[in-house]
Amino acid sequence: MANRKYSQDHEWVEVEGETGMIGISDYAQEQLGDVVFVELPDVGKMLDRGDEAAVVESVKAAAEVYAPVGGEVIEVNDALNGDPSLVNTDAFGDGWFAKLRLTDPADLDELMDEAAYKTYCEGLD
Amino acid sequence: MASVPETEIRRTPLYDVHVSLGARMVPFAGYAMPVQYPAGIIAEHNATRSAAGLFDVSHMGQAILRGDDPAASFERLVPGDITGLTTGRMRYTLLLNDAGGIRDDLMVTRIEEGGVPALFLVVNAGCKDADFAHIAALLADEAELQILNDSALLALQGPMAEAVLATLAPECRDLVFMQGAEMTLDGAAAYVTRSGYTGEDGFEISVANEAVAGLAQTLLAHDGVEPVGLGARDSLRLEAGLCLYGHDIDETTSPIEAGLAWAVGKRRRESADFPGAETILQQLNEGPTRKRVGIRPDGRAPVREGAVIRDAEDAEIGIVTSGGFGPTLGGPVAMGYVNAACAASGTALKIELRGRSVPATVADLPFVPANYKRAR
Missing domain, CATH: 2.40.30.110 (Aminomethyltransferase beta-barrel domains)
Known part of the structure; x- marks a missing residue:
């Protein structure tokens, strides 16, 4: 996905027009293990880049998910309430977390592209 | 010459097996231990409930206490009825401090070596150095503690555990919960108890370090036996209502507060001769x-x-x-x-x-x- 960008905390954002869809990367879900609950933000909430946007609970522990870009929450993935394991099985697709109306497109410049993120993850192992 | 760091992480004899199975290794109680394998915690948990799970618990402390009357000696440290154990019987008990707090929880089995009774102890990994020092120091005049650094420990847990182990030692079927016996498994001498930390039927197997990898591979070759890491070990014991030392029980909790009054033997309540007996018996009578x-x-x-x-x-x-x-x-x-x-x-x-x-x-x-x- 050419327009998917990544944060150092393993969140991703895919931008279409003014809307950014956010989630956590495959690397992140693999590190977390079986996801059993996702606490999603309220629709209408304003998030600055780096704000806590969600909490992912695996069997073992809770992990914060930070907004990779700033914006207003306009939609959340209610399917995660019924089946949180979508984060494990399809982190970049059905396991998305929320859609934001971007505050500042310049936020995207702070993020890594696919190739840079891949190199970044390889450096972590 | 570079010095070895004091906090160097230790490996169990199954380390290479874990890595070859694709385990994610994490530090736990000073050891590199598998928290999960590629199947994941939920799949490993479910395999143990429905078939069988194999756990490496070699990080736990194993020791043998010998002496003129090791059961009587050991009763000075714990509230359980230890002298009442017959050979091959196992009991859950607690090392107590003088305030009645819990230093550790452990399993004690009465064994026999050439007709002479001894106690086989299994204690928590994170407490083992302190436990063994405590036991050796307090019982120095009457008993001798041999720490079994050359022995590994496997747990085979789940409804299929008996059928799987019986292919190596059919006599394992004769054991019931909280009994142990010597067996030969895959050519290796082992001490097997019918016990565990999952709420399921199953066995814990003490075997020499050099034999454990082969035995683990033999057990894992059975259909339905999955390797299980610390993550599922924790979710299994939590569903089974079993305490995790350092979390649900510690030096500040008493056996009565912890709902472990059943581990304070009837005879011991009457004799009131264990550490913290006054506090514990008061809580038993008045309620915690x-x-x-x-x-x-x-x-x-x-x-x-x-x-x-x-x-x-x-x-x-x-x-x-x-x-x-x-x-x-x-x-x-x-x-x-x-x-x-x-x-x-x-x-x-x-x-x-x-x-x-x-x-x-x-x-x-x-x-x-x-x-x-x-x-x-």
Whole structure:
């Protein structure tokens, strides 16, 4: 996905027009293990880049998910309430977390592209 | 020459097996241990409940206590009836401090070596150095403690455990829950007990370090036997209502508060000759001020260790000591301590979670009924 960008905390954002869809990367879900609950933000909430946007609970522990870009929450993935394991099985697709109306497109410049993120993850192992 | 760091992480004799199975290794009690394998914690948990799971618990401390009357000696440190154990019988007991707090929980089996009775001890990994120093020091004049650094420990747990182990040693079928015997497994001498930490039927197998990898591979070659890491070990024991030392019990909790009064032997209550007996017997007679309880939070969000527990009127009444997701129950489960007045099953609680309050209910333990093979 050419327009998917990544944060150092393993969140991703895919931008279409003014809307950014956010989630956590495959690397992140693999590190977390079986996801059993996702606490999603309220629709209408304003998030600055780096704000806590969600909490992912695996069997073992809770992990914060930070907004990779700033914006207003306009939609959340209610399917995660019924089946949180979508984060494990399809982190970049059905396991998305929320859609934001971007505050500042310049936020995207702070993020890594696919190739840079891949190199970044390889450096972590 | 470079010096070896004091905190160097140790490996069990199964380290290479774990790595070859694709385990994610984490530091635990000074050892590199598998937290999960590629199947994942939920699959490993479910395999143990429905078929069989194989656990490396070689990080735990194993020792043999010998002496003129090792059971009588050991009773000076624990509240359990140890002298009443016959050969091959095992008991859960507690090393106590003088205030009646719990230094560690452990398994004691009476064994026989050439007709001479001895005790086989299995203690928690994180406590083993302190436990063994404590036991050796307090019993220095009457008993000798041999630490079994050359022995590994496997746990084979689940409803298929008996059928699998019986292919190597059919006599394992003769053991019932909390019994042990010597067996030869795959050519290796082993001491096998019918016990575990999952709530399922199963065995713990003490075997020489050099034989354990081969035995583990033989057991894993059976259909239905999956390797299981520390993650599922924790979710299994939590559903089974079993205490995790350092979390649900520690030096500040008494056996009575912890709901472990059954581990204080009847004869020992009368003789009152164990550490902290005065405090413990007083709590037994008058009731403790707080109790360990099972907790079912509403909804799907797990509550974790350290979360504050409130009553219906928002008064702080306790704290969560273990919490997570129970795969068999399909929802969050927890244990914690609450004021005795709030400990009855069905009591409504509120638990703090990320600035809000999750409704929860006191529940009977275990959450999942035990599946032990008891004596008929």
